[in-house]
Amino acid sequence: MTRNAGSLARIMSVGTAVPPASYTQEELLSVFGVTDPRIRSVFLNSAIERRHLTLPPCDADGIPRTETQGDLLRKHSSSGLLIGREAIETCLKRLGADPSDVAFLCCVSSTGLLTPGFSALLIKELGLRPTCGRLDVVGMGCNAGLNALAAVTGWASAHPGRLALMVSVEVCSAAYVFDGTMRTSVVNSLFGDGAAALAVVAEPEPEAGADAEPSHSGAGPSVLGYASRIITDAIDAMRYDWDEDHERFSFFLDPEVPYVVGAHAEETVDRLLDEAGLHRSDISHWVIHSGGKKVIDAVRVNLGLTRHDVRHTLSVLRDYGNLSSGAFLFSLRQLWEEGTVRPGDHGVMMTMGPGSTIETALLRW
Numbered sequence: 001m002t003r004n005a006g007s008l009a010r011i012m013s014v015g016t017a018v019p020p021a022s023y024t025q026e027e028l029l030s031v032f033g034v035t036d037p038r039i040r041s042v043f044l045n046s047a048i049e050r051r052h053l054t055l056p057p058c059d060a061d062g063i064p065r066t067e068t069q070g071d072l073l074r075k076h077s078s079s080g081l082l083i084g085r086e087a088i089e090t091c092l093k094r095l096g097a098d099p100s101d102v103a104f105l106c107c108v109s110s111t112g113l114l115t116p117g118f119s120a121l122l123i124k125e126l127g128l129r130p131t132c133g134r135l136d137v138v139g140m141g142c143n144a145g146l147n148a149l150a151a152v153t154g155w156a157s158a159h160p161g162r163l164a165l166m167v168s169v170e171v172c173s174a175a176y177v178f179d180g181t182m183r184t185s186v187v188n189s190l191f192g193d194g195a196a197a198l199a200v201v202a203e204p205e206p207e208a209g210a211d212a213e214p215s216h217s218g219a220g221p222s223v224l225g226y227a228s229r230i231i232t233d234a235i236d237a238m239r240y241d242w243d244e245d246h247e248r249f250s251f252f253l254d255p256e257v258p259y260v261v262g263a264h265a266e267e268t269v270d271r272l273l274d275e276a277g278l279h280r281s282d283i284s285h286w287v288i289h290s291g292g293k294k295v296i297d298a299v300r301v302n303l304g305l306t307r308h309d310v311r312h313t314l315s316v317l318r319d320y321g322n323l324s325s326g327a328f329l330f331s332l333r334q335l336w337e338e339g340t341v342r343p344g345d346h347g348v349m350m351t352m353g354p355g356s357t358i359e360t361a362l363l364r365w
Contacts, residue, residue: 007160007202009153011220011363013097014333015090015197017083018052018320025049025189032178033063039182043189047293047314051192051321053173054079066178069248076112076174077121083195084118084169085125091197097163099126104133104155104164108148108325110141110240111175118169141238142289143353144168144325146226146361149198153223156202167197168326177243177250187251190292192321196329220336221347221363227272231356234260238354261291261352262298268358269303269348276362278346285335285347285363286310290317290327295352312338325351341365 023031025043028051034040054075059065067075084107092099105128107118114121117136122128133155137148148166156164172191177184203222237257243250254260273279286309288299296317300310307314312331316323323330328351335341347363 008222009156009202013095013199017086022052039185072174080169087195087197103162106135106166108137108168141353143351143357146359160202170324194323196326221365224362229268229358234356258294258298262302284345287349288313289351
């Protein structure tokens with residue numbers, strides 16, 4: 001577990017963005033002419049109603065044309081810049097800050113490779129200061145948002161009062177392979193495109209024995225610490241690698257992923273809470289990655305959570321699908337807007353991804 005030393009990094013604002021085009025699961029099955037009842041069942045029993053995607057243009061017979069790996073990388077870049085910029089602008093607007101106020105930018109993505117990365121491109125696109133510190137977290141998958149947040153809160157704690165941003169940019173439609181197999185259909189039924197930005201500023205830590213000050217008006221929680229767990233026995237359970245047959249990268253999800261994640265969730269969360277002297281009963285709010293229906297159920301059962309505890313996680317899955325590394329920030333935004341949080345409340349954020357990995361963070365409002 002990592003604890004900020006000397007100052008507490010506080011989440012000050014969250015902004016999200018999605019591409020303009022959205023599709024129901026039924027519409028996607030129709031667009032791609034899917035008639036296999038097994039594949040249709042995967043789509044229609046996913047607990048997902050709608051996703052935002054950047055689909056290729058259709059050819060003469062009305063079927064989306066096949067994209068090359070080059071087409072997919074260009075989509076990753078162009079669509080990613082659009083939604084990444086919108087998420088950051090929304091985040092800064094809610095905070096009442098300007099791009100010139102940003103002193104550090106961390107960008108997260110797993111749906112393509114760019115050099116220079118999104119951090120450099122967004123600094124130019126948004127007119128951030130050229131002296132802005134930057135970091136790109138690439139290829140870590142759905143858990144990467146919390147890996148990046150650890151870096152951002154660490155930077156903010158070392159630079160009190162200065163504004164740091166993290167943005168997740170995931171164009172999952174740039175990582176699709178359409179070949180009619182069950183392997184690719186599971187992936188194609190699940191992921192959506194989206195970006196989420198989060199602003200962090202560090203504050204002085206309360207003196208020993210002093211009561212914690214309540215949050216700034218409208219501000220979010222302080223991040224108290226992190227706990228991680230990599231399950232090396234399941235290192236190949238989630239992977240994004242080269243498909244020789246299709247000459248492009250392809251994502252693979254092992255059917256055992258929900259059970260692997262669920263079986264290790266309790267130990268990871270308890271370790272996070274033990275080091276803070278807390279118990280699961282002390283946690284008022286749960287912000288969990290929308291990894292899929294079975295993953296959410298496995299985590300919920302193993303942690304003893306109610307459906308109300310994971311209401312925002314389920315809502316994000318229903319309306320957006322799995323947004324990879326930024327999905328938990330869509331849930332955080334919904335919790336924030338709900339207005340049910342009170343000063344002194346504790347919360348846990350949890351993401352899961354390749355490795356297989358579980359990442360957690362402890363929050364206090």
